[in-house]
Amino acid sequence: MNIAISNASEKPIYQQLFEQISAQILKGELEGGYSLPPIRQAAKELRVSIITVKKAWEELERCGLINTITGKGCFVAEFLSEEMGRIREEMVLKQMVNDVSYYKSFGLTIEEVIELLKKAYTV
Amino acid sequence: MNIAISNASEKPIYQQLFEQISAQILKGELEGGYSLPPIRQAAKELRVSIITVKKAWEELERCGLINTITGKGCFVAEFLSEEMGRIREEMVLKQMVNDVSYYKSFGLTIEEVIELLKKAYTV
DNA sequence: ATAATTGTATATATCGTATATACACAATAT
DNA sequence: ATATTGTGTATATACGATATATACAATTAT
Numbered sequence A, B: 001m002n003i004a005i006s007n008a009s010e011k012p013i014y015q016q017l018f019e020q021i022s023a024q025i026l027k028g029e030l031e032g033g034y035s036l037p038p039i040r041q042a043a044k045e046l047r048v049s050i051i052t053v054k055k056a057w058e059e060l061e062r063c064g065l066i067n068t069i070t071g072k073g074c075f076v077a078e079f080l081s082e083e084m085g086r087i088r089e090e091m092v093l094k095q096m097v098n099d100v101s102y103y104k105s106f107g108l109t110i111e112e113v114i115e116l117l118k119k120a121y122t123v
Numbered sequence C: 001a002t003a004a005t006t007g008t009a010t011a012t013a014t015c016g017t018a019t020a021t022a023c024a025c026a027a028t029a030t
Numbered sequence D: 001a002t003a004t005t006g007t008g009t010a011t012a013t014a015c016g017a018t019a020t021a022t023a024c025a026a027t028t029a030t
Helices: A013-026 A041-047 A050-062 A079-106 A110-122 B013-025 B041-048 B050-062 B081-105 B110-121
Strands: A067-068 A072-077 B067-068 B071-078
Touching: A013 A050, A013 A079, A013 B081, A041 A050, A050 A067, A050 A072, A067 B067, A079 A110, A079 B013, A079 B081, A079 B110, A110 B081, A110 B110, B013 B050, B013 B081, B050 B067, B050 B071, B081 B110
Parallel strands: none
Antiparallel strands: A067 A072, B067 B071
């Protein structure tokens, strides 16, 4: 499990977990059928409560990215690679629409936003 | 006062207020020296507690966008237009660096992000 | 002076996040 | 079969951020 939790981040821990795992799944880094670490192990490794891990796993389940079976474990769902690409864009776009409303409120044109974005991307 | 509060938004009310007012100031829509509405009036108009308004105004003060004088009111700070542009970019860029980390985590290149951004901008 | 208008401070309620601990289900060893 | 271990689940608690109402202090207008 390759996860970095930041306590400094304004994002809640379960959200950080969710985002990083879902990104790994949708990049194909975690194959379909692969078993996520048991929540106790993940919790211990990340020095976090099992409830927090569970909450993240629940979000993954809700998004159809994993299948949870009580007593067995949590398994990465199977996707065609084109499907993965679509879902990935969908998730990013959804967030982006939110983000963009903020940029727009400052009266920035899309050209200006793109210029700033290039800066932001290199940070 | 031209403000839209959404209770559905995941952003806290005071944050929405802060963002919208600061955008208006930095777009030059609210001129330097202009007096913001008294917190009670703003609170009544927006159907929100005066504490919530105060919290937003405090953030504006902290960012140097307004000057608060007890018993008198809150006044928009004076800026040169080039200064306004700089501050505006600064604020947007700061937020953008945050947003971009999410896009990056999905392994998207900057070109892909720009394409999605164009879509998001038209929504 | 005093009343009205402005921002400020204190105490309270509610909700989301995070936690520990006890519970229930499934697989495995005996 | 059944006891043990490993898995996810549910309940109760703590804490912090957000939002509120009400009382306080400073300024202005009369």
